[in-house]
Amino acid sequence: NRVVPCTIRVNLVWKRMQCWAGISANSLPCLDAYQHLDETHCSRHRQATNFRLLCRKMWPQLCPEEMEKEPIFPVSAKTGYGMGEFIDALLKEIPAEKSASNSDSVDSLINLAVVGRPNVGKSTLINLLLGKERLVANPEPGTTRDSIDTIVRRDGKEYLFIDTAGIRRRSRIVDRVEKYTVIKAFDTINRADIVILMMDAREGVTEQDARIAGYAFERGRGIILVLNKWDLIEKDEKTIDTFILMLRNSLKYLDYAPVVSISALKGTRAAKLFKLIDELDENFRKRIPTSEINKFLADVAAQNPLGMHRKTKRIKIYYGTQVQVAPPTFMFFCNYPESIHFSYQRFLQNRLREVFQFGGAPIKLLLRKRQGRSLQQTRFVKR
Numbered sequence: 126n127r128v129v130p131c132t133i134r135v136n137l138v139w140k141r142m143q144c145w146a147g148i149s150a151n152s153l154p155c156l157d158a159y160q161h162l163d164e165t166h167c168s169r170h171r172q173a174t175n176f177r178l179l180c181r182k183m184w185p186q187l188c189p190e191e192m193e194k195e196p197i198f199p200v201s202a203k204t205g206y207g208m209g210e211f212i213d214a215l216l217k218e219i220p221a222e223k224s225a226s227n228s229d230s231v232d233s234l235i236n237l238a239v240v241g242r243p244n245v246g247k248s249t250l251i252n253l254l255l256g257k258e259r260l261v262a263n264p265e266p267g268t269t270r271d272s273i274d275t276i277v278r279r280d281g282k283e284y285l286f287i288d289t290a291g292i293r294r295r296s297r298i299v300d301r302v303e304k305y306t307v308i309k310a311f312d313t314i315n316r317a318d319i320v321i322l323m324m325d326a327r328e329g330v331t332e333q334d335a336r337i338a339g340y341a342f343e344r345g346r347g348i349i350l351v352l353n354k355w356d357l358i359e360k361d362e363k364t365i366d367t368f369i370l371m372l373r374n375s376l377k378y379l380d381y382a383p384v385v386s387i388s389a390l391k392g393t394r395a396a397k398l399f400k401l402i403d404e405l406d407e408n409f410r411k412r413i414p415t416s417e418i419n420k421f422l423a424d425v426a427a428q429n430p431l432g433m434h435r436k437t438k439r440i441k442i443y444y445g446t447q448v449q450v451a452p453p454t455f456m457f458f459c460n461y462p463e464s465i466h467f468s469y470q471r472f473l474q475n476r477l478r479e480v481f482q483f484g485g486a487p488i489k490l491l492l493r494k495r496q497g498r499s500l501q502q503t504r505f506v507k508r
Contacts, residue, residue: 143145152178160330169203171318173452183224196214198211198214202397208274222296229381233282233283234276234283234284234285235282235283235284235285235318235319235402235406236285236287236316236317236318236319237284237285237286237287237317237318237319237320237321237402238287238289238291238313238314238317238319238320238346239251239286239287239288239289239319239321239323240290240292240310240313240314240320240321240322240323240337240341241292241322241323241324241334241337242292242293242324242325242333242334242337243290243291243292243293243324244291244325244330245291245324245325245353245354246262246323246325246353246354246390247288247289247291247323248260248261248262248268248269248288249262249389250321250323250351250387250389250395251275251286251288253389253392253395254277254279254286254395254398255275255277255286255316259275259287260275262271266423269288269289269290269291269306270290270302270306271290271306271309272287272288272289272290272309272310272312272313273287274286274287275287275288276508279399280399282403284399284402287313287316287317288306289309289313290303290306290308290310291310292307292310292311292333292337293307293333294332294333297329305325311340311379313345314340314341314346315344316405317346318346318347318409318451319346319347319348319349319402319405319406319409320346320348320349320432321349321351321398322334322337322338322341322348322349322350322351323351323353324350324351324352324353325354326351326352326353326354326355326357326358326368326386327354327357327358329368329371329375330371330372330375330376332413334375335376338350338376338379340380340499342379345454345487345489346430346452346487347405347406347408347409347452347485347486347487347489348379348382348485349382349383349384349385349393349398349401349402349485350372350376350379350382350383350384350385351384351385351386351387351398352368352372352384352385352386352387353387353388353389354388354389354390354392355386355387355388355394356388356390356393365386368384368386369384372384374480381475381478381484381485381487382485383401383404383405384482385397385398385401401485403485404484404485405484405485408453408482408483408484408485408486409450409451409452409487410450410451411450411453411481411483411486412447412450412453413447413453413481415444415445415446415447416480418446418447418455419444419445421444421476421477421480421481422442422444422445422457425476426441426442426474429469429472431459431465431469432464432466432469434460434461434464435454435464438460438461440459440460440461440464440465441459441460442458442459443458443459443460443495444457444458444459445457445458448491449489452487452488452489453477453483453486453487453488453489454488454489454490454491455477455488455489455491456491456492456493457473457489457490457491457492457493458493458494458495459492459493459494459495460494460495461494462493462494467491470490470492473490474488474490
């Protein structure tokens with residue numbers, strides 16, 4: 126995905142030398158790679174010399190003097206002949222480091238993976254947000270075959286929307302191409318900050334929707350639940366509340382995730398997504414001072430004690446700190462971390478979200494056993 130300041134001119138000797146003649150000269154470094162049918166009869170230097178002579182003879186008006194100085198690499202794309210030297214020369218033309226401005230612009234992007242089952246309107250939504258038909262949207266499922274990055278600019282901010290192929294159940298995948306597209310879709314979730322899970326409002330939450338949501342949840346991604354095709358639903362004043370209750374019951378581990386109903390085809394409430402994305406991204410990268418975390422732990426322990434370890438020793442959390450953002454990750458040091466029940470861990474996550482206003486951002490907990498003093502340290506202290 127990087128723009129390399131180098132031009133590669135591929136010339137098919139004996140077949141399509143006109144391809145080279147149609148390329149205009151420019152000021153960028155140029156590497157000539159031409160596929161030679163004879164790979165054994167002469168050296169690279171002899172092949173390059175023959176190529177220059179042939180070009181000078183056939184197109185004298187199109188052979189600039191700079192061509193005499195440009196490196197030429199005889200290669201074979203079919204067998205790999207000569208590709209080693211060509212790739213080495215190509216890598217030398219690639220800048221070793223990105224400029225500071227480019228690095229800052231990449232870091233400021235919010236990576237958003239738009240995922241879901243086939244034909245739920247992923248490409249239609251991105252086209253709507255972009256304001257033009259960049260992605261192919263078709264009622265026939267399976268139109269998108271690969272992950273496609275699209276930058277959307279709005280109110281001075283940039284958002285990187287990644288369109289993905291529809292993810293069907295494994296039992297329904299029959300060809301290798303679709304299997305590859307599904308793998309790419311899951312890889313897109315791994316490199317995204319926020320996952321926009323699109324569902325068909327007419328079908329509700331399916332088993333496959335829950336599987337995709339569970340994968341994103343396990344990877345600690347921020348998740349926005351989108352009910353698309355809302356214009357096709359018969360509605361009354363209680364419809365949205367009924368659908369949200371259904372979502373919460375089906376995806377109980379995502380009871381904190383924001384929900385929005387839209388129509389990607391008509392544009393209904395689609396602009397609301399940007400507000401949800403900004404809020405979620407801000408909470409996704411929020412950092413809490415250690416002093417406030419330890420005060421929080423003291424208050425929680427006083428109100429809801431952790432219980433006993435093997436009914437004999439009280440479980441204690443000595444202190445904690447936030448070790449990471451995106452997602453917010455907290456490490457708590459305690460005496461018996463293995464005895465802290467998962468329900469109490471869920472309680473801590475909910476209290477962290479409520480007290481520090483993390484909103485729809487996922488929260489990850491790491492429980493570690495505090496290392497006590499060694500016998501040698503204890504003797505030294507006593508002395």
